[in-house]
Amino acid sequence: MTESTGTLLLHVDDNVAILTEPAVAGSRPLGFGEPLKTPVARGHKIARVAIPAGQHIYKFGQIIGFASQPIAAGEHIHTHNCAFGEHDRDYRIGADLEKAKAAIPVVEPAHFMGYRRANGQAGTRNFIAICATVNCSATVIRRAADEVNRSGILDRYPNVDGVAAFAHGTGCAISVTGPGFDNLQRVLWGYATHPNVAAAVFVGLGCETMQIARMRALYGDHDDSRFFSLTIQETGGTTQTVRRIVDHIHEILPIVNEAKREPIxxxxxxxxxxxxxxxxxxxxxxxxxxxxxxxxxxxxxxxxxxxxxxxxxxxxxxxxxxxxxxxxxxxxxxxxxxxxxxxxxxxxxxxxxxxxxxxxxxxxxxxxxxxxxxxxxxxxxxxxxxxxxxxxxxxxxxxxxxxxxxxxxxxxxxxxxxxxxxxxxxxxxxxxxxxxxxxxxxxxxxxxxxxxxxxxxxxxxxxxxxxxxxxxxxxxxxxxxxxxxxxxxxxxxxxxxxxxxxxxxxxxxx
Amino acid sequence: MTESTGTLLLHVDDNVAILTEPAVAGSRPLGFGEPLKTPVARGHKIARVAIPAGQHIYKFGQIIGFASQPIAAGEHIHTHNCAFGEHDRDYRIGADLEKAKAAIPVVEPAHFMGYRRANGQAGTRNFIAICATVNCSATVIRRAADEVNRSGILDRYPNVDGVAAFAHGTGCAISVTGPGFDNLQRVLWGYATHPNVAAAVFVGLGCETMQIARMRALYGDHDDSRFFSLTIQETGGTTQTVRRIVDHIHEILPIVNEAKREPIxxxxxxxxxxxxxxxxxxxxxxxxxxxxxxxxxxxxxxxxxxxxxxxxxxxxxxxxxxxxxxxxxxxxxxxxxxxxxxxxxxxxxxxxxxxxxxxxxxxxxxxxxxxxxxxxxxxxxxxxxxxxxxxxxxxxxxxxxxxxxxxxxxxxxxxxxxxxxxxxxxxxxxxxxxxxxxxxxxxxxxxxxxxxxxxxxxxxxxxxxxxxxxxxxxxxxxxxxxxxxxxxxxxxxxxxxxxxxxxxxxxxxx
Ligand SMILES: [Ca+2]
Ligand SMILES: [Ca+2]
Ligand SMILES: [Ca+2]
Ligand SMILES: [Ca+2]
Ligand SMILES: [Ca+2]
Missing domain, CATH: 3.40.50 (Rossmann fold)
Structure with missing residues (x-):
């Protein structure tokens, strides 16, 4: 909400407004209060009300510091009169919880047209995902996805958004205990089970650190129709692995295409x-x-x-x-x-x-x-x-x-x-x-x-x-x-x- | 060179041979020396000569340990009679230099048919490289390379091996001082100036940590015909940047195609x-x-x-x-x-x-x-x-x-x-x-x-x-x-x- 020409209020609880245009000395950008003593640049703050010394300054509806001296309405607020004390770094857990709860607006219910998955999740897209467990299978999954996406076959399956290939630069030569491994494992599993994904294919080389079987065992895998996995070493190399992935996708396309949008x-x-x-x-x-x-x-x-x-x-x-x-x-x-x-x-x-x-x-x-x-x-x-x-x-x-x-x-x-x-x-x-x-x-x-x-x-x-x-x-x-x-x-x-x-x-x- | 059925000598200086087949107790895999006291599995070592206690054991022509007791010719060598002492970890710089010099064979001169670059380097391939400075330009460079490679235009330029797109997951949100930054900068510059690359295009988003101008200034850039660079922000977005790269590659293809293989x-x-x-x-x-x-x-x-x-x-x-x-x-x-x-x-x-x-x-x-x-x-x-x-x-x-x-x-x-x-x-x-x-x-x-x-x-x-x-x-x-x-x-x-x-x-x- 523009308060006057060239100022902006970011949140109703704020005691500052933001200059959207430069203001000259002597002007009153808010239309009231003290005239500015100096020119003030765009992006700076102006007091909307008088702020006694020691009171909090609010922007975005949040505390950004406190008045280090009394501030008059209309005055420029910056490092000369606004401070951030070390004591303000104290963790006051939940101190603003009631205020935050009050900020939840009452809104008329709304819906979107999404895909209801068998496990109850709601998707906004309907993809087939091919996930590489390791960089060693990156080319294979990209080639397989390209082959399907460019073949024209998807024209026959209008409810399918495409085949997405998720390749990356890691997956091996990392410690199996540590945040790097855990991050990658959560990401691969999260993509494969994403509500916007109807079916997933995991492709490994075979000898990598990020083992498909270990991941499936960890998270539990009770839906074999949704997952398919293979390795290049077991399948006999690049060409045969691409072929096997493409064949599998051709098999599942009619099933994936059965998904229909409904109100969610x-x-x-x-x-x-x-x-x-x-x-x-x-x-x-x-x-x-x-x-x-x-x-x-x-x-x-x-x-x-x-x-x-x-x-x-x-x-x-x-x-x-x-x-x-x-x-x-x-x-x-x-x-x-x-x-x-x-x-x-x-x-x-x-x-x-x-x-x-x-x-x-x-x-x-x-x-x-x-x-x-x-x-x-x-x-x-x-x-x-x-x-x-x-x-x-x-x-x-x-x-x-x-x-x-x-x-x-x-x-x-x-x-x-x-x-x-x-x-x-x-x-x-x-x-x-x-x-x-x-x-x-x-x-x-x-x-x-x-x-x-x-x-x-x-x-x-x-x-x-x-x-x-x-x-x-x-x-x-x-x-x-x-x-x-x-x-x-x-x-x-x-x-x-x-x-x-x-x-x-x-x-x-x- | 197979010494006898089932053994292999890895280097002429070695005093061990390797079993390529399992050997039974009482057998003499080398055809001479002590019969084996126990069965020995494939991949294990057999003494080719008698080795006095304290003498080095050689495999690959290199020391792998020393005899912890006298070893007879034909005997199995493993942890029971071969040790690696902490004192062998001492750094004896150059101790084997003369032996290593003697290992350089005298060979008749040989040539290959390669590309002589203007700066004197010798290439084995003739690529155009598109390098992303940051993940933010990954799709743009891949799309531009795909467009050229799939268009059929390269059929008219038989001396060009293709357009290679080098995209990666980093380039921003990293410290500008440190090995991570230095590694990436050396890699990008090394690919762009590689002897197998005739011309390079750098593509950035614009606001990334890995700045093209900084890299060019650091390494010196005296060959403007070889380098071209642009950013997505300056060029006006994805579509126009792809267009601009493809247009540039069309311009340079006839020049890149002039490279001819010659004896090197x-x-x-x-x-x-x-x-x-x-x-x-x-x-x-x-x-x-x-x-x-x-x-x-x-x-x-x-x-x-x-x-x-x-x-x-x-x-x-x-x-x-x-x-x-x-x-x-x-x-x-x-x-x-x-x-x-x-x-x-x-x-x-x-x-x-x-x-x-x-x-x-x-x-x-x-x-x-x-x-x-x-x-x-x-x-x-x-x-x-x-x-x-x-x-x-x-x-x-x-x-x-x-x-x-x-x-x-x-x-x-x-x-x-x-x-x-x-x-x-x-x-x-x-x-x-x-x-x-x-x-x-x-x-x-x-x-x-x-x-x-x-x-x-x-x-x-x-x-x-x-x-x-x-x-x-x-x-x-x-x-x-x-x-x-x-x-x-x-x-x-x-x-x-x-x-x-x-x-x-x-x-x-x-
Ligand atoms: Ca479609
Ligand atoms: Ca390696
Ligand atoms: Ca290795
Ligand atoms: Ca961000
Ligand atoms: Ca940011």
Missing amino acids: PASELKLALQCGGSDGFSGITANPALGVASDLLVGLGGTVVLSETPEIYGAEQLLLRRAASKEVADKLIERITWWENYCRINDGSMDNNPSPGNKLGGLTTILEKSLGAAAKAGSTPMTDVLLYGEKITGPGFVFMDTPGYDPVAATGQIAGGAQLVCFTTGRGSAFGSKPAPTIKLSTSSRLYNEMHDDMDINCGDIITEGVSLEAKGREILDHVLATASGQKTKSELLGLGDNEFVPWQVGAVM | PASELKLALQCGGSDGFSGITANPALGVASDLLVGLGGTVVLSETPEIYGAEQLLLRRAASKEVADKLIERITWWENYCRINDGSMDNNPSPGNKLGGLTTILEKSLGAAAKAGSTPMTDVLLYGEKITGPGFVFMDTPGYDPVAATGQIAGGAQLVCFTTGRGSAFGSKPAPTIKLSTSSRLYNEMHDDMDINCGDIITEGVSLEAKGREILDHVLATASGQKTKSELLGLGDNEFVPWQVGAVM
């Missing part, structure tokens, strides 16, 4: 939230608009999955304040500790304290910076914290531990069972995914126009056209429901999603 | 040595036969590149004994130390002490186990030690630090400039590579028959037909020269090599 409550949707190539607009247009959509989906009984742990680092205490239970909070704290060690031993850094460039852009504290990313998830209680690729049960807003790197993060979310991805981008992204499609949201109208073939939704009109965050959030939700019902995204039309399957590699490659 | 001395060959899916025959058939070929190529003035540091761990002191200089030795010691730390912080293990299963198969010491892998490199001096993907200068036997994992190891070797790969396999591999082709050598006749479409050379006939290692080594060298001159390998005929490009990821994914 929106409460069964699990929506993955992503950002990549962020810019100065990410935190004020696309991310908070997606946050509105997230709250609406949670209001419908659905699930939204925030991830990208390095992006929320420094603001984890704010997520903990809305944790649904101590158990949920402890899981997030354990992950944060894990990351601190992961970075320490790898000479990496999670130090996202606002850089000089961030500060010029109007970001005052590390909380504010990380909350720009977290804004995608809205304001409702955090109901669960998941390991990378772990099965998402929901409902509500859940957090999955992933890196920020787009393909790795989205691969984990999809492995967990997300049937759709919403991906905000400022600098521009050509990302796409299978078997769950990705909807891309541009943070600016400039980007939307420049990469029109790749962008699904323009959030730049929040600034250029004065569209409200509420209206944009509703538009995003409608787009999500239409996509869930079969409407193709830009990245689906472009055929993306096979090459963007990138399981998170952790640990030594031996 | 074999001394300019750099041959990468690999093994994957090893079995009990690897160390007694394919690896020592490849070692004979390696010595022959070194005799011709060429270069062979041994790698897979975890596979030679525990035998590094034997490589140090034939190091050409202290500087070369120090580089290997530094890499061994790096690996010990890499494994320690990642909870990995390089502990390849012979397992109970290894011992049942006849492997007595850790040296012997690791030397089975190192046997591929023959017996000549170690003239250099390289970092992963570092430019190989040669000549002679050089070591490049890589993991053992096949696609990662071969990617490093090819990035260093190897124009061919020889890959031994026992359990069977479907590996292939671009722009340098891979020749696959089976360790057994059984495997050769079972995976006939994938195997180039059968080394199993060393046992089944009594072919000598010398004859097999010469056959391998001839096959290498024919392949270098344009003869297609099995994996080339099958079209492998794009999906097997896997740069070594080290460090945190953020």
Whole structure:
């Protein structure tokens, strides 16, 4: 909601508004309060009300710091009068839980047209998946998928979205005990059992570390009609293995094609939230608009999955304040500790304290910076914290531990069972995914126009056209429901999603 | 050379022979010496001469331990009479250098028909390479390569081997200072400047960590006709970027097609040595036969590149004994130390002490186990030690630090400039590579028959037909020269090599 020309309110609970245009000294961008003492750049914050010293400053409906001196309505808020004390890093688990519960909107029930699977899951697409357990079978699965997809045979099976080949660079010469192995195993199993997948084929070389039989034994495999597996060594080489996969797919296509879309409550949707190539607009247009959509989906009984742990680092205490239970909070704290060690031993850094460039852009504290990313998830209680690729049960807003790197993060979310991805981008992204499609949201109208073939939704009109965050959030939700019902995204039309399957590699490659 | 029915001599300097068939108690497999006191299994060692206590035991022409008691000719040698003392782990740099120099055979000069590049390099293939700097451009480069390769246009350019797309899962959300970044940068630049590549296109998203401009500035870029680069963000999205790459390739195809094969001395060959899916025959058939070929190529003035540091761990002191200089030795010691730390912080293990299963198969010491892998490199001096993907200068036997994992190891070797790969396999591999082709050598006749479409050379006939290692080594060298001159390998005929490009990821994914 534009308060006046050139300002934006990101959340009804906020005591700051954001300048969407530069303001000159002496002007009053809100139309009331103190005139500005100095020129203030776009992206900076203006006090909407008088804020006594010591009171919290709210942006995205979340605390970003406190007033280090009394602040008058209309005044510029930045490092000179807003601070973030070490004591604010204390973990006050559940302190904001009631406020978060109150943020769940009451919404009319909604449905999408999806695929009801035999095990009760709800899919938004109907793929056959071929999963390589190891890089050694990458070419074989890609060749088999290509052969089916290009043969024209799929024209006879209109309810089949295609054959997706999930190849990767690992699967052998890794420790069988450790997070790297566990990540890959969860991802492979998660893709094979994904609600958007009707049938799966596992293909190994034969002697790799990631053994198909071990994985099937671990997870239990009670549906032989859904799974098929083979190895190149047992099948007698490349050519015969491709032949055997293609023959199997020809056999199952008529069965997979029997799936029909039917009305399914929106409460069964699990929506993955992503950002990549962020810019100065990410935190004020696309991310908070997606946050509105997230709250609406949670209001419908659905699930939204925030991830990208390095992006929320420094603001984890704010997520903990809305944790649904101590158990949920402890899981997030354990992950944060894990990351601190992961970075320490790898000479990496999670130090996202606002850089000089961030500060010029109007970001005052590390909380504010990380909350720009977290804004995608809205304001409702955090109901669960998941390991990378772990099965998402929901409902509500859940957090999955992933890196920020787009393909790795989205691969984990999809492995967990997300049937759709919403991906905000400022600098521009050509990302796409299978078997769950990705909807891309541009943070600016400039980007939307420049990469029109790749962008699904323009959030730049929040600034250029004065569209409200509420209206944009509703538009995003409608787009999500239409996509869930079969409407193709830009990245689906472009055929993306096979090459963007990138399981998170952790640990030594031996 | 078969000494008698059922035994094999791996190197003329060896004082042991290997049983290729099980031997019963009381038999004399060599036809002379002490009868065996117990039954002895295939793969075990028999003394060819009397060995006094304290004397070294030689296999592959290398020390594998010493006699812990006097050993009679004909006697079984194993853990009861052969030991490996901690004092043998001392680094005696250059102690065997003169012996290694004497192992360089005098060979008649040989040539292959290759491509002479403008910068003087010699290629064995003539590819156009499209390299993604980041996963975000993976689909774009694969789509562009597919479009050209499938269009039929290459029929008009018979001297062009094709358009190869090198995509991967990293390139962003990594530290810009550290081995992970350096590895990827060396690999991308090494592929783009590979002697088998006539022209290269770099494609980025635009905002990734691995910046094209930075890489070009670091390495120097004085040949604009050879390089072309673009980003998806600047070009306006997926569709337009694919279009722009394809248009560029259409422009350069007539120029790339002008390359003609001409006679080039074999001394300019750099041959990468690999093994994957090893079995009990690897160390007694394919690896020592490849070692004979390696010595022959070194005799011709060429270069062979041994790698897979975890596979030679525990035998590094034997490589140090034939190091050409202290500087070369120090580089290997530094890499061994790096690996010990890499494994320690990642909870990995390089502990390849012979397992109970290894011992049942006849492997007595850790040296012997690791030397089975190192046997591929023959017996000549170690003239250099390289970092992963570092430019190989040669000549002679050089070591490049890589993991053992096949696609990662071969990617490093090819990035260093190897124009061919020889890959031994026992359990069977479907590996292939671009722009340098891979020749696959089976360790057994059984495997050769079972995976006939994938195997180039059968080394199993060393046992089944009594072919000598010398004859097999010469056959391998001839096959290498024919392949270098344009003869297609099995994996080339099958079209492998794009999906097997896997740069070594080290460090945190953020
Ligand atoms: Ca269809
Ligand atoms: Ca990000
Ligand atoms: Ca991301
Ligand atoms: Ca190996
Ligand atoms: Ca290997």
